[in-house]
Amino acid sequence: MPRKVNYGVDYDDDYDEYDYGYEVEDNEETPPEQETIKRSVWRCAVCTYDNDETMSSCDICGVLRGPLLKNLTYDEKRAGFNSLAANIFYLKSSRVHSIVVGEDEAVKVSSKRLDSSDVSTAKDKHNRLDEITFNMQSSGKSLLSLMPKERNVMVANSSSSRNGGKAHDLASNLKNISFSAESGHSNDTNPGRANSYAQYKPEKWMLPGKTEHSLAQLNLAIVGHVDSGKSTLSGRLLHLLGRISQKDMQKYEKESKLQGKGSFAYAWALDESAEERERGITMTVAVAYFDSKIYHVVVLDSPGHKDFVPNMITGATQADAAILVIDASIGSFEAGMDGTKGQTREHAQLIRSFGVDQLIVAVNKMDVVDYSKDRFDLIILQLGTFLRSCGFKDSSVSWIPLSAAKNQNLVSAPSDFRLSWYHGPNLLDTIDSFQPPPRDFSKPLLMPICDVIKSSSQGQVSACGKLEAGALRSGSKVLVMPSAIIATVRSLERDSQPCTIGRAGDNVAVSLHGVDANHVLAGGVLCHPDFPVAFAKHLELKVLVLDVATPILIGSQLEFHIHHAKESARVARISSLLDSKTGKVAKKAPRCIVAKQSAVVEVTLHEAVCVEEFSKCKALGRVFLRTLGRTVAVGIVTRIVEV
Numbered sequence: 001m002p003r004k005v006n007y008g009v010d011y012d013d014d015y016d017e018y019d020y021g022y023e024v025e026d027n028e029e030t031p032p033e034q035e036t037i038k039r040s041v042w043r044c045a046v047c048t049y050d051n052d053e054t055m056s057s058c059d060i061c062g063v064l065r066g067p068l069l070k071n072l073t074y075d076e077k078r079a080g081f082n083s084l085a086a087n088i089f090y091l092k093s094s095r096v097h098s099i100v101v102g103e104d105e106a107v108k109v110s111s112k113r114l115d116s117s118d119v120s121t122a123k124d125k126h127n128r129l130d131e132i133t134f135n136m137q138s139s140g141k142s143l144l145s146l147m148p149k150e151r152n153v154m155v156a157n158s159s160s161s162r163n164g165g166k167a168h169d170l171a172s173n174l175k176n177i178s179f180s181a182e183s184g185h186s187n188d189t190n191p192g193r194a195n196s197y198a199q200y201k202p203e204k205w206m207l208p209g210k211t212e213h214s215l216a217q218l219n220l221a222i223v224g225h226v227d228s229g230k231s232t233l234s235g236r237l238l239h240l241l242g243r244i245s246q247k248d249m250q251k252y253e254k255e256s257k258l259q260g261k262g263s264f265a266y267a268w269a270l271d272e273s274a275e276e277r278e279r280g281i282t283m284t285v286a287v288a289y290f291d292s293k294i295y296h297v298v299v300l301d302s303p304g305h306k307d308f309v310p311n312m313i314t315g316a317t318q319a320d321a322a323i324l325v326i327d328a329s330i331g332s333f334e335a336g337m338d339g340t341k342g343q344t345r346e347h348a349q350l351i352r353s354f355g356v357d358q359l360i361v362a363v364n365k366m367d368v369v370d371y372s373k374d375r376f377d378l379i380i381l382q383l384g385t386f387l388r389s390c391g392f393k394d395s396s397v398s399w400i401p402l403s404a405a406k407n408q409n410l411v412s413a414p415s416d417f418r419l420s421w422y423h424g425p426n427l428l429d430t431i432d433s434f435q436p437p438p439r440d441f442s443k444p445l446l447m448p449i450c451d452v453i454k455s456s457s458q459g460q461v462s463a464c465g466k467l468e469a470g471a472l473r474s475g476s477k478v479l480v481m482p483s484a485i486i487a488t489v490r491s492l493e494r495d496s497q498p499c500t501i502g503r504a505g506d507n508v509a510v511s512l513h514g515v516d517a518n519h520v521l522a523g524g525v526l527c528h529p530d531f532p533v534a535f536a537k538h539l540e541l542k543v544l545v546l547d548v549a550t551p552i553l554i555g556s557q558l559e560f561h562i563h564h565a566k567e568s569a570r571v572a573r574i575s576s577l578l579d580s581k582t583g584k585v586a587k588k589a590p591r592c593i594v595a596k597q598s599a600v601v602e603v604t605l606h607e608a609v610c611v612e613e614f615s616k617c618k619a620l621g622r623v624f625l626r627t628l629g630r631t632v633a634v635g636i637v638t639r640i641v642e643v
């Protein structure tokens, strides 16, 4: 039932088959349709005009001929995109619709291009495979998604409401970062788009009807330090709620025992790959679903190991709410809280920086500490102070003592008398106490692409991700960015089931036609053809430096993450240091920024990314910076300096 998807490139056919795709050039058995392409012309993927072989860009609309934007220089890409953007902005919408290329034609043309220019040498092929392997390992898999909002549940008396010293400054900094996007400059690089946003009128079908009784979707990220029991908790919950059959459960128990990993039986429901099972760790995000009384919950079970933080991020960026799983055992909670090696702090900071403000702290493995109330209270005290410093409100954090392995306090009141001191709600009821998250139904379509599923046998491509704004249905025209190609939605799936409409908040797989599979990239965005997302490489950010030892200097090289895209970045300018309490400029042009300081900086990226200013679209305007395997700063995009 759970689904795992590769982030980057995902094939529902054999991996080998993908490899062979690049052999086509030398292969006598090239599919017949590729033979039918005339060598003297190439068809523009956007306007379908047949251009002379000598043309490098379309004679009619100016779109570049190259099949993969990645292979072009930045200037070439920009030229291609600007040409298309110009067409999109200046053509009437009827014209935009009329330039959609036929599906078969697009596939044929791009296959030809791949044959002739993209993979002509064994070395190229090798590079390509490296790239794919890298994506799979470092960027994680994918998912489907969901939503929600605040609540407190508290439990036993706890001293968690006490404020912890220096935590305050960091909290106010984060608040400034999270909520004061308007404090950035408002130099709009695309004023036409900004105006149009206000003018956009959604069609009736795009808005949920009052008569629709379906459960609201809640995208719930399960995060926390390695081995804290995230997958066991997720698996146990799914089993208790009937989403994993008894037969499957017995199979997991038997197989895990045979491999000497009997304690991982529930985790096996989520950790599906041989490597994950052998190593006993989650490496990519697993997606599963269950219905509570109030929500259709999409579970995003994240990896906790530090090597897979980028994968965790892929899931967490789609979250509406989160469960932070803590291992209560002596030494394990402390290891998770360790500033350099533990992931509890990093995960908490990351999910807060993604906008998640409703959190359940599941204090797991309470069986190991004899369900000790003292231990539970100590964890609340220490972790509570830190969560407050990240910007979580006490009233939006719920603390639940439980044991996933012993089924205590998951979907019913604890049966073990040692937990009799706890009188709060169980985990499932606490999930139902989340407030539904707001959804941008009436804004133009925006869907960051988390995964791409290609079927080389059927020539189909699906883009997967969470709809951040707007709606889709079959027949809808979408602009695929950064390729800048208009495609048509062939069909939609939600929770691996066909559906007729996808709306903001839904996690969907969108099958597209009219676009070659190589033009649909994880890290890209599907948007409304009349409202293209910006594509830029020079950005102004407002950042908060986390608790790191190394200062950030002009010239620092960092890993830049935004929705599902990752690029290397250079700090080009530190414009100002901000006062931690007021958010106002405290010092202009400082030489460096250090831990817990917030600042306005400019970064230049190696390659452009799809981006929006935070004030326009939160999901496409949140960033975080990493280096040497650690997140060093979180922030928001305040200005697109240059496309």
Ligand code: GTP
Pocket: 224, 225, 226, 227, 228, 229, 230, 231, 232, 233, 263, 264, 267, 280, 281, 282, 283, 302, 303, 304, 305, 364, 365, 366, 367, 368, 402, 403, 404, 405, 406
């Ligand atoms: P990563 O995804 O690799 O970060 O690990 P995880 O957080 O998903 O942990 P996982 O569910 O794989 O469990 C790790 C180990 O903790 C397994 O041996 C589980 O059986 C054990 N475990 C999980 N929950 C409990 C619990 O409530 N009590 C006890 N005693 N052990 C538990």
Ligand code: MG
Pocket: 230, 231, 232, 267, 271, 281, 282, 301, 302, 303, 304
């Ligand atoms: Mg796991």
